[in-house]
């Protein structure tokens with residue numbers, strides 16, 4: 001059965017608007033940086049105890065694109081991310097899950113090993129001077145220069161997530177999968193981490209699939225925002241605004257409203 005995916009693409013900075021389904025690889029010229037998609041899913045389905053959580057997901061993510069995935073709690077975001085990461089062997093579907101060979105995953109908690117110092121966590125067993133130099137460089141990139149020998153329990157929540165990002169970067173991933181990576185952080189730290197993540201993306205250009213509950217986080221960071229509903233991609237919205245983006249940008253308001261409407265959230269004005 002073919003999956004019907006409503007596809008909405010914002011083509012101008014001021015008005016997110018619906019278009020007909022777009023199957024061309026060039027939905028956005030800026031993101032069509034390679035001809036091979038980083039992720040290509042066809043009719044991806046996953047059930048738990050006979051209940052379909054993913055019900056025929058079709059999704060292409062071009063190489064180098066920054067994509068955010070929104071959806072209600074329990075809509076299947078983490079299930080989709082785990083499938084793309086290749087961590088779920090019971091999904092049904094065709095196409096490539098994670099095509100790139102180098103995939104890194106970042107979770108809500110840093111998952112640093114408490115018995116390893118920060119640098120050793122980042123290196124994850126890689127040995128030698130060159131690896132250590134790469135690890136130090138990655139830590140410097142995330143603002144943790146000087147903390148290489150700290151233990152994980154000496155880091156704040158934000159620092160621990162920085163270390164987790166450094167650990168993911170050190171492998172130069174082609175695809176970065178992030179499941180609510182800033183969900184446990186306070187609002188100010190989260191905003192700093194948004195800036196950092198976007199800077200890291202500018203520098204390394206991995207494809208990104210970021211799962212989040214936070215509509216503003218999605219709009220400020222991603223070039224394309226997906227909404228998962230009833231087991232499929234219900235809305236596919238291109239955020240056509242330059243970076244760095246400000247939360248205060250009034251032109252982002254329309255995207256916010258479009259996404260909130262797709263999520264069934266009504267705003268009181």
Ligand SMILES: Nc1ncnc2c1ncn2[C@@H]1O[C@H](COP(=O)(O)OP(=O)(O)OP(=O)(O)O)[C@@H](O)[C@H]1O
Pocket residue numbers: 048049053071072073074075076077078079080213
């Ligand atoms: N291993 C599992 N066994 C049984 N049910 C599962 C399993 N993993 C996920 N589910 C169910 O699948 C549904 C989707 O879960 P998932 O974690 O993907 O949602 P989510 O959108 O990421 O939610 P949240 O935003 O709350 O993290 C939920 O109803 C969940 O209970």
